[in-house]
Amino acid sequence: MKIKKTYFFPLKAVIVLAIIFSVIAFMSFGFKNDLTITNAKNEIINKDSVESVKAFMDVYKVLMSPRCMNCHPAGDVPLQGDDNHLHNMYPQRGKDGKGIYAMKCSNCHQPTNIEGLNTPPGDPNWHLPPANMKMVFEGRTPRQLAKQLINPKKNGNKTLQKLIEHADDGLVKAGWNPGEGRTVPPLSHEEFKKAWITWIKSGAYAPK
């Protein structure tokens, strides 16, 4: 008599299930790598492209406002005013971003603001980005700017952690204390910083 082998699960079903579990396990491993990145402090950052892009669009509004973009021009002369016209006197960027000869930024821009309408705003470290890394904002689309900001070869060699810290840089914050006669960026510094950190920590996605 031929004995027919019986299984609790049919062999075919076991094989199919094994394949399915393997695929799921592989995918979950893959997703885990994809879902997490670490910053310089090895903190886990959760990727969320929707949240990240949404936050960046707030960031973009601020970075393209005159108080930020005027010192990130496409050319070698800073911009001025809410209409982004070329700076009076056409001061040149210079190698270090601090001007040239008797036209250095700090010749007129004092460590702090001075009284009076449209007088030179102040900061101890007034400058443009240097000539070898111009970090241009003017004319950049949201996608271009986002990609540029996270590229250490184009962002001043900044890691994600350094980028987060940059939100509290003295010259960045000077944008919210621009002196009489100038508008401030469209978000408060607190709102900007929150959006900036959210953008970075949720994956620093570039909008499409």
Add this chain to the structure above:
Amino acid sequence: MITLNVNNKNYNVDVDPETPLLWVLRDTLGLAGTKYGCGIAQCGACTVHVNGQAARSCVTRVSSLAGKKVVTIEGLSEKGEHPLQKAWIELDVPQCGYCQGGQIMSAAVLIRENKNPTEKDIDNAMAGNICRCGTYLRIRKAIQLAAEIQRKGG
């Protein structure tokens, strides 16, 4: 009381620390070669040197000058023999003269940092100094002459 070093001399001045240097130079120290033009760092007539760098004295608070050396047009050279002063006389640059002290102080930084400036270098460096008489062409020539005098050791 604030101690200022101007043209290698120390002065104790009793002024509000927020006072712009220009007012102290002219009204307190009697150094009237530095001129008031616009009062908001737009014209360059008030240019002096602070630690060797050009500075618009109309917006430079005296409180920021502790321990620093200020040089005005009166202190650029002892006897008016700076190459720029020689060139300015040689080419008879000034017309009304009001802006010329500031022009020379800016040009002094230029030819110290660039011994042989091109016309473009000069235009870029001097764009912040306005001359209502329009002596720009003579200023440019004089800076080139001064650079030449300097190169020859004059």
